[in-house]
Amino acid sequence: xxxxxxxxxxxxxxxxxxxxxxxxxxxxxxxxxxxxxxxxxxxxxxxxxxxxxxxxxxxxxxxxxxxxxxxxxxxxxxxxxxxxxxxxxxxxxxxxxxxxxxxxxxxxxxxxx
Numbered sequence: 001x002x003x004x005x006x007x008x009x010x011x012x013x014x015x016x017x018x019x020x021x022x023x024x025x026x027x028x029x030x031x032x033x034x035x036x037x038x039x040x041x042x043x044x045x046x047x048x049x050x051x052x053x054x055x056x057x058x059x060x061x062x063x064x065x066x067x068x069x070x071x072x073x074x075x076x077x078x079x080x081x082x083x084x085x086x087x088x089x090x091x092x093x094x095x096x097x098x099x100x101x102x103x104x105x106x107x108x109x110x111x112x113x
Contacts, residue, residue, distance in 0.1 A: 025084065026103055027053040031069075031077040033111035036061060047071065052078075064096035069105075078106040 032048035038061045046061040066081055080103035088097050 026080055026082050027051055028106070029077075029079050029081050031071065031079060032059055033074055033076050035071075035073070038063065062100075064098065064100055066100040066102055068102035072108075074111055075108050076111050077108050080104050080106060 028051075030050040030052055034048070035045035036048055038044055038046035040063050044063075046063055047066075048059040049062045050056040050059060066079075069079065069081075071077075082101045082103050084099040084101065086097055086099055
């Protein structure tokens with residue numbers, strides 16, 4: 001009986017740990033209506049984002065792609081993005097150490113000109 005109780009408590013703590021870690025890995029971003037010129041290994045176009053979860057007030061260039069995000073110019077998006085830290089041992093030097101995956105599009109509004 002004691003072993004069953006310990007197992008139950010262990011499983012509950014495990015699930016609680018997963019729930020807590022995944023919740024803080026999800027960030028809310030605002031994505032601007034146009035990409036801008038930026039410089040990675042070569043010249044490229046970058047999304048302009050504000051991480052609302054972190055309280056960003058200025059647009060930042062985002063060099064990495066957001067997996068599953070279907071960006072369309074001319075719209076301002078509010079999205080939830082899961083951030084997953086990657087093992088840097090096997091990454092190319094110019095690759096992002098974070099994998100960004102779209103969780104959901106909260107809003108998509110036509111930008112005013």
